[in-house]
Amino acid sequence: MxxxxxxxxxxxxxxxxxxxxxxxxxxxxxxxxxxxxxxxxxxxxxxxxxxxxxxxxxxxxxxxxxxxxxxxxxxxxxxxxxxxxxxxxxxxxxxxxxxxxxxxxxLLAPIPQPPTIRDFYAFEQHVREIRAQHGRSVPSTWYDMPVFYFGNPTTVLGPDSDLVMPRTSQLDYELEIAAVIGRPCRDIEPAEAEYYIAGLMVMNDWSARDIQAREMSVGLGPAKGKDFATSFGPAMITLDEIEDKALGDGRYDLAMVVRVNGEERGRASFADIYYTLGELIAHASRDVTLLPGEIIGSGTVGTGCLLETTHGEGPWLEVGDVVELEIERIGILRNTIVDRDS
The missing domain is CATH 2.30.30 (SH3 type barrels.)
Known part of the structure; x- marks a missing residue:
């Protein structure tokens, strides 16, 4: 459904x-x-x-x-x-x-104000490419456990909503998939996680790269560089809608595409994720009770952001740009960048 x-x-x-x-x-x-x-x-x-x-x-x-x-x-x-x-x-x-x-x-975001947003960092290609820009390899700890940061549940945008340009010169999109928790769960195993998933959404983890780089240079974050908006939509689909796309290991072969002003900028598959949604949810539930409506983000898919595809050089998003993130079976999440004074 x-x-x-x-x-x-x-x-x-x-x-x-x-x-x-x-x-x-x-x-x-x-x-x-x-x-x-x-x-x-x-x-x-x-x-x-x-x-x-x-x-x-x-x-x-x-x-x-x-x-x-x-x-x-x-x-x-x-x-x-x-x-x-x-x-x-x-x-x-x-x-x-x-x-x-x-x-x-x-249409609104399926969950207009979720209790929490946990956004992980689960696609190896994205992590590898971003680290390589700074001459670094993927840290061994990344392969030992999934990591996440908390997003802002009060700045959620839905499909076709305008994004007011934040105070940044390096605005970026991030193509992700998000799971919505449907039942309370605590200390679960990865194999149990699908029972607790209400559905999946397209997610855009908007980022101000200049602010993000500065705040993370002190060893904390991301925070303010992502504080201003996160988009979800256009719908939440239940897992039975993608049963035929299951690969049998907790992954799904769903095409993921990003376009800016109608031009394709990135393409990948949900199957490329290193940690499954089950593993992400199991980790998030350790010593914590997850409640219905909480959101678990996958992190950016490979080629799913300008920081990766332009090697950190831009050009970045500007006022008037229309960003479309599409995931097979879920739909297209579209937002337009508008001026603060409009």
Missing amino acids: KFVSFRRYGEGSEARAGAWLPMGIIDLQAAAGLVFEDLPHDWSLMSMLQHESDGYGIDAAIQIVSAVVDLLGGGGDGIEWDDPDAINSMLSLGGETVIYPPDSVR
Whole structure:
């Protein structure tokens, strides 16, 4: 299943949970009456994850989607959106809009404000290339355990959101994949981790390279060089959507591509990751309870940033640039750089 968070244009600021199907985006709260008589909470994607143990989580959402599909004759892939009101009236839910054309709502980051963001450093090619720029090899400790830093959960951006140019002369993107924790877990083993993954998202770990280099020169960070924004989206897909891409060792063969202003700048595969998501989550859960909605980032894939592909020389991102990060099966995460005074 492909889940999204969205806002309805012209209405409030409430983030609603949706399921993105070929027929459109199903408003799960609006359609919940097909399955449940009364919901104990508003249906945001975050609240779904928090209420999984109460029977109102992802499995319940799948039941609701199935009920909608059944009422539309078992599919609806060929729906024509000339008359959305007529389509929604087929669902007999008192005039409530249940299905939206994808371009009629504003997509948000699937988890608009996660409890935490842990971003790892798990692709060997990226680590090797960045270290080589300074005449260094990959440290042996990197092969002994995965390492991460904490991101800022209050500066999350969603798909098609503008990124206000931060105070940097070296703005960079970073193409990553992110896992969302779906159930509380602590001290788990890597082989158990997939049970605790709610889904996967595209992640852009924006970086101010000049600030990052200065702060890390004192042996601490990254911090302020990444503090201003992290993008996620356009959707969160459950692992059953990529079962056929599994390599059997915890890795998935998913193409990862970055484009700037329509020009391809990097291409790799999720299969290239050195540490699996299971290993990353197991390490993060050591002596700590991970909670639903927490995000685990993979770190930058090889060729997934300008620091790597331009050997640290730039040119860097500028106002007006459109950055698109795409991961097979998940979709395209697009953001535009805008001036601070716009």
